Amino acid sequence: MKKYDAVIIGFGKGGKTLAGDLAGQGKKVALIEKSNKMYGGTCINVGCIPTKSLVHSAELAEAFHFDSFEEKAEFYRSSMEEKQRLVEMLRKKNYDKVNASDNATIYDGTGSFVSEHEVLIQLENGEETVYGEQIFINTGSAAFVPPIPGLSEAKRVYTSETLLDLKELPKHLIILGGGYIGLEFASFYASFGSKVTVLQMEDLFIGREDREVAEAVKTALEKKGITFIMSAGTKQISGDREAVQVEYEVGGKSETVLGDALLVATGRRPNTKELNLDKAGVETLPNGAVKTDENRRSSKSHIFAMGDVAGGLQFTYVSLDDYRVVKSALTGGSYTAENRNVPYSVFIDPPLSRVGLTEEEARAKGYKNVKTASLPAPAIPKAQVLQQPTGLLKAVIDGDTEEILGATLFCSESHEMINQIKLAMDLGASYKVLANQIFTHPTMSEALNDLFSAVK
Ligand SMILES: Cc1cc2nc3c(=O)[nH]c(=O)nc-3n(C[C@H](O)[C@H](O)[C@H](O)COP(=O)(O)OP(=O)(O)OC[C@H]3O[C@@H](n4cnc5c(N)ncnc54)[C@H](O)[C@@H]3O)c2cc1C
Numbered sequence: 001m002k003k004y005d006a007v008i009i010g011f012g013k014g015g016k017t018l019a020g021d022l023a024g025q026g027k028k029v030a031l032i033e034k035s036n037k038m039y040g041g042t043c044i045n046v047g048c049i050p051t052k053s054l055v056h057s058a059e060l061a062e063a064f065h066f067d068s069f070e071e072k073a074e075f076y077r078s079s080m081e082e083k084q085r086l087v088e089m090l091r092k093k094n095y096d097k098v099n100a101s102d103n104a105t106i107y108d109g110t111g112s113f114v115s116e117h118e119v120l121i122q123l124e125n126g127e128e129t130v131y132g133e134q135i136f137i138n139t140g141s142a143a144f145v146p147p148i149p150g151l152s153e154a155k156r157v158y159t160s161e162t163l164l165d166l167k168e169l170p171k172h173l174i175i176l177g178g179g180y181i182g183l184e185f186a187s188f189y190a191s192f193g194s195k196v197t198v199l200q201m202e203d204l205f206i207g208r209e210d211r212e213v214a215e216a217v218k219t220a221l222e223k224k225g226i227t228f229i230m231s232a233g234t235k236q237i238s239g240d241r242e243a244v245q246v247e248y249e250v251g252g253k254s255e256t257v258l259g260d261a262l263l264v265a266t267g268r269r270p271n272t273k274e275l276n277l278d279k280a281g282v283e284t285l286p287n288g289a290v291k292t293d294e295n296r297r298s299s300k301s302h303i304f305a306m307g308d309v310a311g312g313l314q315f316t317y318v319s320l321d322d323y324r325v326v327k328s329a330l331t332g333g334s335y336t337a338e339n340r341n342v343p344y345s346v347f348i349d350p351p352l353s354r355v356g357l358t359e360e361e362a363r364a365k366g367y368k369n370v371k372t373a374s375l376p377a378p379a380i381p382k383a384q385v386l387q388q389p390t391g392l393l394k395a396v397i398d399g400d401t402e403e404i405l406g407a408t409l410f411c412s413e414s415h416e417m418i419n420q421i422k423l424a425m426d427l428g429a430s431y432k433v434l435a436n437q438i439f440t441h442p443t444m445s446e447a448l449n450d451l452f453s454a455v456k
């Protein structure tokens, strides 16, 4: 049996970064990946990168103002080809980067535990068991598909992964779920020229967000032609090669919607089923995630978990940060996953970005002197230059300490701006630093001067 200092199961962001790091230190590393279409993980192959390539192409599609659906469909086809080129280029780059080290061995196979130090690799032809002094689980998550009658038999039903292979622009895309994936796909498919209907189980639109901003988001997306059906209880899905039909109930009334593709975007669950974690004595949480402490150490001290499989926020940069946490634990450092201030962006048009608390959350947390500020996006000169005078920016301040408690930015380029607010928060800066910061002009960032000057 081959022995390794580190066996890493899953070629995701945290895993591949750790593999390169440990191999660079002279450690013998095995990196196990079950699909040769997934080197680099979800982000590169079926997540962030392909969707953001399509988000960008969809923006171009809007700017071109195509007349006919045929022209739109042709542009969509070429956008899918560009997305594919990009993904294949990055996949190879990711593989080559790890493979370049003599200390790293990439196994094409599915890993599962045999014991607490042994991992069985199910290869295409045969199997092999390897020994790991330390073992790192980085197997990510997969789409959760709810058990709705007819769903598994109906044609033209997709997850975010399989929809990314659809070469024909759907005339009418139905989306089940109004979370991150649902909204991003709704936004870019509407920009490409599809009619889009989103069925959302909950009655509150993006319920975790500031209500005023959430309303602004809904209005902007409706203006793009997207229809939202809230409190929709999906009853039955049917359809053949030509069309898909969703039967749902709203307020006790039965309705149907007919489309030519259905995207199921109802959340993602950690990938632990295949791992046989019980053979290693590794405990899991009720949602299947590996149970870890603040160092991302599992119930076995030599086994760690990073990224989506550890059950936290599902973002590529969280998986990367988990690598930092694990590295810190391995080298006696003090950096942990506790109290991380994690920003996020939903790449709709314009993007919605958030860090920290909303006003409601700040009050619920017991802050006594909560101050707020807001700024409509049309007041920002650069938003006018970009011809995107849509959106709303809000900030939440602790009036006693002047510290920024959170911000929600719904405006063009908010995905870049939010990182500056996160930095100010991490440094414990007064909001007045951003109110008085010298920014270049004309930029969206300079709007932070006005936003934080409006604190009251
Ligand atoms: C459509 C979509 C869009 C997204 N957009 C964004 C975005 O814009 N920004 C952002 O930050 N995040 C985004 N995310 C989330 C982000 O992609 C994930 O949070 C991130 O990729 C998780 O990384 P990871 O390291 O946990 O694992 P992953 O990248 O998921 O990697 C896990 C790997 O393990 C492999 N594997 C699984 N089980 C086994 C096994 N038993 N043996 C061997 N290999 C195995 C898998 O094939 C996979 O390659 C998006 C996700 C989706 C689905």
Ligand SMILES: NC(=O)c1ccc[n+]([C@@H]2O[C@H](COP(=O)([O-])OP(=O)(O)OC[C@H]3O[C@@H](n4cnc5c(N)ncnc54)[C@H](O)[C@@H]3O)[C@@H](O)[C@H]2O)c1
Pocket (backbone or CB within 6 Å): 146, 176, 177, 178, 179, 180, 181, 182, 184, 199, 200, 201, 202, 232, 234, 265, 266, 267, 268, 313, 314, 315, 344, 345, 346, 347
């Ligand atoms: N920009 C980004 O960073 C980005 C983009 C896409 C995805 N992601 C990651 O991927 C994860 C998964 O995204 P997601 O959108 O699938 O999950 P999600 O948890 O964000 O949203 C799922 C939504 O589906 C709804 N839902 C569940 N069952 C339903 C049903 N039967 N009918 C109708 N609605 C139903 C839920 O109420 C929820 O609103 C996210 O949590 C996020 O971390 C990140």
